[in-house]
Amino acid sequence: MARTAGVSMSTVSHVINGTRVVEPTTLQRVNDAIKTTGYRHNRLARALARGAGTQSVGVALSAQSNPYLADLVMPIEASLTDHGSLMLLGETHEDAAKEYRLVNALLDRRVDGIILAPTPGAGEQTLPMLAKSGLPVVLLDRLVDAANFDQVGSDNTEPMAGIVDHLAGHGHTRIALIAGIPGLSTSGERREGYLRGLERNGITPIPGLVAEGGSSAGEAGRAMEQLWRRHPRPTAIIPANNYMTVGVLKWLRQARISVPDDVALAGFDDFEWSDLIDPPLTAVAQNWITIGQRAIEMLTDRMAAPDRPPRTERIVASLMVRQSCGCGSDDVPARGI
Amino acid sequence: MARTAGVSMSTVSHVINGTRVVEPTTLQRVNDAIKTTGYRHNRLARALARGAGTQSVGVALSAQSNPYLADLVMPIEASLTDHGSLMLLGETHEDAAKEYRLVNALLDRRVDGIILAPTPGAGEQTLPMLAKSGLPVVLLDRLVDAANFDQVGSDNTEPMAGIVDHLAGHGHTRIALIAGIPGLSTSGERREGYLRGLERNGITPIPGLVAEGGSSAGEAGRAMEQLWRRHPRPTAIIPANNYMTVGVLKWLRQARISVPDDVALAGFDDFEWSDLIDPPLTAVAQNWITIGQRAIEMLTDRMAAPDRPPRTERIVASLMVRQSCGCGSDDVPARGI
DNA sequence: CTGAAAGCGCTAACAG
DNA sequence: CTGTTAGCGCTTTCAG
Numbered sequence: 294m295a296r297t298a299g300v301s302m303s304t305v306s307h308v309i310n311g312t313r314v315v316e317p318t319t320l321q322r323v324n325d326a327i328k329t330t331g332y333r334h335n336r337l338a339r340a341l342a343r344g345a346g347t348q349s350v351g352v353a354l355s356a357q358s359n360p361y362l363a364d365l366v367m368p369i370e371a372s373l374t375d376h377g378s379l380m381l382l383g384e385t386h387e388d389a390a391k392e393y394r395l396v397n398a399l400l401d402r403r404v405d406g407i408i409l410a411p412t413p414g415a416g417e418q419t420l421p422m423l424a425k426s427g428l429p430v431v432l433l434d435r436l437v438d439a440a441n442f443d444q445v446g447s448d449n450t451e452p453m454a455g456i457v458d459h460l461a462g463h464g465h466t467r468i469a470l471i472a473g474i475p476g477l478s479t480s481g482e483r484r485e486g487y488l489r490g491l492e493r494n495g496i497t498p499i500p501g502l503v504a505e506g507g508s509s510a511g512e513a514g515r516a517m518e519q520l521w522r523r524h525p526r527p528t529a530i531i532p533a534n535n536y537m538t539v540g541v542l543k544w545l546r547q548a549r550i551s552v553p554d555d556v557a558l559a560g561f562d563d564f565e566w567s568d569l570i571d572p573p574l575t576a577v578a579q580n581w582i583t584i585g586q587r588a589i590e591m592l593t594d595r596m597a598a599p600d601r602p603p604r605t606e607r608i609v610a611s612l613m614v615r616q617s618c619g620c621g622s623d624d625v626p627a628r629g630i
Numbered sequence: 631m632a633r634t635a636g637v638s639m640s641t642v643s644h645v646i647n648g649t650r651v652v653e654p655t656t657l658q659r660v661n662d663a664i665k666t667t668g669y670r671h672n673r674l675a676r677a678l679a680r681g682a683g684t685q686s687v688g689v690a691l692s693a694q695s696n697p698y699l700a701d702l703v704m705p706i707e708a709s710l711t712d713h714g715s716l717m718l719l720g721e722t723h724e725d726a727a728k729e730y731r732l733v734n735a736l737l738d739r740r741v742d743g744i745i746l747a748p749t750p751g752a753g754e755q756t757l758p759m760l761a762k763s764g765l766p767v768v769l770l771d772r773l774v775d776a777a778n779f780d781q782v783g784s785d786n787t788e789p790m791a792g793i794v795d796h797l798a799g800h801g802h803t804r805i806a807l808i809a810g811i812p813g814l815s816t817s818g819e820r821r822e823g824y825l826r827g828l829e830r831n832g833i834t835p836i837p838g839l840v841a842e843g844g845s846s847a848g849e850a851g852r853a854m855e856q857l858w859r860r861h862p863r864p865t866a867i868i869p870a871n872n873y874m875t876v877g878v879l880k881w882l883r884q885a886r887i888s889v890p891d892d893v894a895l896a897g898f899d900d901f902e903w904s905d906l907i908d909p910p911l912t913a914v915a916q917n918w919i920t921i922g923q924r925a926i927e928m929l930t931d932r933m934a935a936p937d938r939p940p941r942t943e944r945i946v947a948s949l950m951v952r953q954s955c956g957c958g959s960d961d962v963p964a965r966g967i
Numbered sequence: 968c969t970g971a972a973a974g975c976g977c978t979a980a981c982a983g
Numbered sequence: 984c985t986g987t988t989a990g991c992g993c994t995t996t997c998a999g
Contacts (some may be wrong), residue, residue: 300985300986301985301986301987302976302977302978302986303978303985303986303988304984304986306977306978306979307978307985309977310978312978312979313984313985315984316984316985319984319985331762333737333763334738334976334977335678335738335740335975335976335977336738336739336977337674337677337684337739337740337975337976337977338678338975338976338991339977339978340674340991341672341674341675341678341975341977341978341991341992342976342977342978342979342990342991343978343979343991344978344991344992347674347739349718356700356703356704362700363693363699363700367693367694367721370720371721374720374721374732377735379718379720379735379736379739380718380719380720381686381716381718381719382703382707382717382718383707383711383716383717384704384708384711395711398716400670401670401671401672401673402673402674402684402686402716403672403673403674425668426670510902539902539903539906542906543905543906546905546906565847565876566876566903566907568880568883569876569879569880569883569907569908570903570906570907570908571906571907571908572908637969637970638970638971639970639993640970640971640972640994641968641969641970642993643992643993643994643995644969644994644995646993647994649994649995650968650969651968652968652969653968656968671992671993672991672992672993673993674991674992674993675975675991675992675993675994676992676993676994677993678974678975678991678993678994679974679992679993679994679995680975680993680994680995681975681976681994
């Protein structure tokens with residue numbers, strides 16, 4: 294290819310990278326040769342020669358626990374594309390071993406950075422490995438304690454307390470929680486928010502009103518069934534996430550229990566169809582777009598300044614009040630929490 | 631690293647790849663050295679040296695037109711991981727130029743194959759480039775005519791005709807279609823299915839009952855509004871996809887028009903919440919999981935046999951009958967079409 | 968059973 | 984303004 298242009302490969306390299314001045318006619322010849330030979334630049338070889346990155350970042354998360362992950366992943370992809378990078382997307386399946394393998398694969402492929410929604414067991418192997426790899430990393434969604442990492446996720450506690458506030462405002466005192474996957478920081482924080490909400494509304498927590506929803510809609514439905522057998526019954530239900538909401542709603546419907554007449558419902562995770570559901574769902578909307586954008590901003594920040602102390606950012610989530618909680622109004626964000 | 635083990639890099643390479651017999655003690659020393667030095671294999675260098683692939687495939691599609699893309703993308707990711715590969719995911723934004731840039735970026739990174747949901751303009755640059763790249767490619771979802779490519783997507787025509795059949799069975803004759811983005815093969819096929827359905831039910835098509843839904847829920851709502859002003863009105867509506875359905879439903883709701891009492895509704899794209907919507911949605915469910923799996927199977931097939939003639943596969947989609955069409959029953963797949 | 972050496976496709980001094 | 988040359992980190996004959 295360099296020879297069909299009658300120049301050295303060095304010159305070719307320079308015209309491709311625009312990295313030094315080339316006489317117009319030479320430039321022309323090179324460009325022509327590129328067309329005719331169908332030459333295609335090999336970025337791998339470049340990365341190797343430059344000892345530089347591959348213009349790609351790894352994203353590892355669990356779609357399983359994040360059904361509308363397009364909201365989260367696509368902003369990340371978009372920001373990356375703007376910077377000329379590509380996204381290597383992998384699924385952890387909420388399993389520490391798979392996560393470890395995945396992150397290894399990412400590291401071996403010399404990604405420039407990693408964005409990870411850690412599994413419950415990430416602290417064992419994955420996080421330590423990541424730490425000593427020295428690669429820019431930002432943790433997503435599920436935040437972690439021993440934080441020598443940059444992190445960004447929703448504030449979970451206060452919005453959950455806000456749900457309790459709202460339900461208590463409707464006069465409910467027997468408020469049940471259907472918790473998410475145990476071990477996830479998000480689950481813990483939401484549980485904590487639930488307790489905080491009860492406390493500040495002067496409601497004594499009843500252990501029997503906290504159910505483990507497991508990790509699927511089916512399990513959540515069964516948990517709901519248990520709850521409904523309690524005596525006295527809960528008058529309001531808080532599903533801790535999307536899947537729990539689906540499960541609860543389906544069980545309620547087949548049991549012909551009416552929402553919000555027989556039981557009120559307000560939980561985590563809003564989505565486009567929320568107000569078309571029967572009844573329109575009151576739910577906390579997480580700001581996925583912002584979370585995704587901040588993630589890659591924090592990543593590029595860290596690339597620029599590798600040893601600035603790590604930061605943790607909480608992104609505001611807001612309660613979308615509709616009818617499942619017992620309200621009559623339409624789409625009104627209650628308050629930024 | 632090779633020196634801390636006291637062996638040649640050649641040997642190191644061989645123990646890593648298990649590519650020749652090594653004396654146990656040497657092997658031990660190498661493995662130890664790997665641990666202590668924190669050595670990490672560079673797959674880029676390997677790919678370069680081997681002149682082989684990078685164990686990664688590129689996936690290019692538009693999430694925008696595919697809101698529940700997790701269903702499609704995650705099966706692909708899963709199959710890939712099983713084969714030790716990783717997925718480079720990029721978004722075309724339904725824009726031929728962006729798509730072209732993206733596919734170029736993928737090619738430059740020496741992916742082993744590409745899975746593409748082509749934009750309407752893909753035939754201009756992207757497809758030709760892909761063709762002469764000689765890389766294994768499978769086209770997804772939107773199928774293309776000049777097919778020297780492997781392709782896999784839903785059958786769109788017959789299921790759409792099936793919707794018309796069903797609606798006609800309820801006695802409807804003024805059946806409106808809110809079409810999807812023009813230029814996409816899926817939109818065209820669905821339109822065709824609509825016509826076929828009318829014809830075989832002895833209904834004369836009325837041009838005024840076919841509206842362009844544009845590409846967003848908002849536009850679809852406005853299209854619905856136009857339709858509602860017609861005289862006489864349509865008695866049944868077919869939104870050609872997810873977004874159209876959201877838009878139509880939202881407009882109908884704010885206009886206090888009842889489904890299915892005032893107007894029946896049945897369209898394309900089912901999802902997990904369909905039976906929790908008010909009213910439960912009758913919709914055609916595409917089999918995304920199968921489509922995703924077949925895509926990577928076809929890709930690996932092609933890698934094995936580069937010049938087998940290309941195949942096009944249509945995956946069955948089935949009508950999930952619920953209440954928005956006027957039926958009373960629960961989740962019953964009507965028939966595989 | 969193991970090492971030396973050439974080379975994958977590119978970049979980056981360093982001359983000219 | 985352009986070419987020569989020495990690698991980048993690995994794999995792979997080819998000799999020992």
